[in-house]
Amino acid sequence: MKLYYPWLMAILAALTLLVSNGMAITGLSVFDEALLGEFGWSRGELKFNGLITMVVTGLLAPFAGILLDRYGVRICMMVGWLFLAIAYWLYGNINGLTDMYLIHIMFSVVLVFCGLNPAVILVSTWFVARRGTAIGIALVGTSLGGAVFPQISTRLIESMGWRDAFQTEVIVPIVLLFIAFFIVRNKPADVAMSAYGGDNAVQADGSAAVLTGVAYKDAIKTSSFWSLALIAMFTFYSVLGVSAHLFLYMRDLAFTPAVAANAISTFFLCALVGKFIFGLSADYIDQRKVFYGNIFVMLVGAVMLAAMQTPLVWFSVVLFGLGWGASIP
Template identity: 50%
Template sequence: MKRAYPWLMAACAMLAMLVSNGLTMTGLSVFDGSLLHEFGFSLGALKFRDLITLVLTGAVAPFIGILIDRVGVRALLIAGSILLGVAYFAYGHVTALWQIYAIHVAFAAVLVATGLNVAVILVSQWFVKHRGTAIGIALVGGSLSGVIFAKLNVTLLQHFGWRMSFEWLALAPVILLVAAIWLVRSPKDKGMLPLGMEAGADAQAASTRGDLSYADALRTRTFWALALTAGMTFYCTLATVAHLIGYLLDMRYDLAKASDGLGLFFGMVLVGNFLFGLIADHINQKAVFMANQAVMLAGAIMLASLNIHFAWYGIALFGVGWGGMYTLLQLQAVNSFGISSAGKILGTITVVDATGGGLGIWLTGVFHDRTGNYGLGFTVCSVLIALTFLASMQFRDERKARLAQLAQAA
């Protein structure tokens, strides 16, 4: 059981990503048409809710390391799952736009407590060896969320209407709540060592030797290159996730077929999450990362063409490219700077990527309101992905460089 426990924690991190991402982001767009029809909002006004969520998530994210140190991952997951259930039930009873915005403020707290950074840190606490594979497993949850909730939400909407659908979906966080209470623990809680760490104080000290402090990380080009890359790619990806159903509806597909597009996207992201996390444990991470960028760019260009013959190929390529990049962005940050200050480092990067993602969702909606189609929105995405190549050329293993300096000094 002890050998399996780290992998169980990777599965719990995957569940956290599945529930939190699925309910706050990936499956929510299924209900956009119903909300727009009932209340008469513009698309830009409705999508402003996601900008609120992501900007607030980014603002709080730098403090996630402090929160984890003080209350622990388990307590955050418990609190976040309860808040998510309450917020979803409230969504089924909204009568005005400001109420939707208020619920999305709560969603920001949910993402801080149960989202990406907590999942990555939970996994990183348990793994020294196979960390890339384990992070890939955790991030599969974000991909599965799109596959599962896109179809589930369409089914619920067709049978119960949008208000009752939100009430039923409010039960989903109970699964995460049970897992957090009964299963989630830190290595210290279990009296165990992370997988791949040898016993003994010297071995444990060696595992963090060369780790950069938060202040030192901020002074490196790698940190800012990672942050800019994350910001630009999250802009493009969250814009795609939030508007893909609308994009396909504009092409005269029905809602069920449009949700298949979201399912295809996240199915391919799922493949990229796990496959490239596994590959990165064995070959050069930077080369794999840049290959993912090229694939993602090809998909974005196809989507920007607004050609129905290219749309499904574009969705597949964009998805698998992003799946690899998503995993490797987290892995690059942990491996480049070490685990000691990972919470603060990942949290600060999240300020940039969350803001970028929120702007992508909102501005793509505004562009659609102004032009009547998604051509401009996806053209902007193509340009931004191309710019990430320049930023990623600045990546280097800062921890390895620090170890080399320490060896020379000795």
């Protein structure tokens, strides 16, 4: 067991991203119709919650980084899962917009303590020689969260109503809290290991090849750096917008809630496939050409989605998901 502990950390990092992204961002949209029906809010009022989550997450990120360095990923993850459990319990008892907005501030705490940054830190601490592979395993969780939780939540809403659905899902972060306490360890030194697994792991020796690049101060002087930064910003903006509104969009086109949830899952599964297909292609074809190709595929999907034509929906979801997933590798 100890021999494979590093890979266990990579898998737990993937599970962490699956749950944090799925429950705090991508899985929430299936609740939208029920919330709008009960409270009579406008869509703008409802969707303001996503802006709150992202802005507060950005503001908290530097401070969370300090805490991650000081106390370690394990303790911070436990705090994040506790916040998520409380937030979902409270979500099932909201009575107005203010209640919902405050809960989305709590989701920001979840994302900075159980999101991408701590997951990558955890994996990077445990791996050197195969760090890229391990981080790739972890990042699978970001797509799977968007595929899994819309399905779970839709079925719970249909069987018990949206309030009980929120409170039933509390069990997920509680389980993750115990996993963090009993299994997650910040670094190899925290586990008594007679061997780190040879080539499989980790920081046993410093002989692993390390990719090199230009210094940060030199990178920010290049047009390529800022071009990639802008592309990342705009693609993530569009992806978050589409994933947040796709469920209601599908309902507007008279699809059933189950089918609308399937569209969200299809979107994120295609993103997962895109990561592998275009990532593999980049090893054999000029990377810039591959990059142009996946951005073009994403653009075609976006245009088709904007047409709001029922026959085009599934094509647009597939293409948009493939293109976005591909942009990451």
